[in-house]
Amino acid sequence: MPAPPRAVSGGKQVVDYEEFYRREFGRMVTLACAVSGSWLTAEDVAQDALLQARQNWDRVGRYDQPGAWLRRVTIQLASKRLRRARVEAAALLRLGSTPTPLPPGPEEVETVLAAIRQLPRQQRAAVVLAYLEDRSVREVAEIMGCAEGTAKAHLFKARASLARILGEGDQR
Structure with missing residues (x-):
C-alpha cells in the first residue's frame, strides 16, 4: 500500500518521490519510445526526465500535476535525442557507414x-x-x-x- 501524500505548508499535497517514480517510469519509457522512435534510448530518456524531477522535487512535487511537468520534460528530451540521432545518421551516411538496426x-x-x-x-x-x-x-x-x-x-x-x-x- 503506497504511503499517502504528505502535507506541506500552504495546504498543497506532495506525493512521495519514490511513489511518483514507480508510478511514472513505465509510462515515461513508453512516451519516450513513441516520440524518439527508439526502444534503446527510451529508458535513458525516462531516467533523465525522472532525474530532473528528483533534482527539482521540492518545486515539482508541489505542482497540482507533477506528472504533466514530467511528460513535458520527457517529450523535450526524447525530441532532442531524436534530432541528435538524425544528425548522427546523416553523418554516418555521408561517411558511407550504416547505423545498426533496432532489434x-x-x-x-x-x-x-x-x-x-x-x-x-x-x-x-x-x-x-x-x-x-x-x-x-x-x-x-x-x-x-x-x-x-x-x-x-x-x-x-x-x-x-x-x-x-x-x-x-x-x-x-
Missing part, C-alpha cells in the same frame, strides 16, 4: 510503433498521451503546452495518418 519487438507492437514513428513529433506525443496513457484532450493540451483545439487537431491528423499507414500495411 524488433513483438510484431503487433512493432507495427503500431513503426506507424506512430512516421507521424510528426507533436502528433506522436499527442497519440501516446491520449491513447497509450488514456488522457483527456484537455490534459494532452496542458502537457503539450498548447490549446485544446490544437491538441484535437494533432489527434485528428494523427488518426487519419495512422489509418492510412496501417491500412496500407494490411493490403500487402
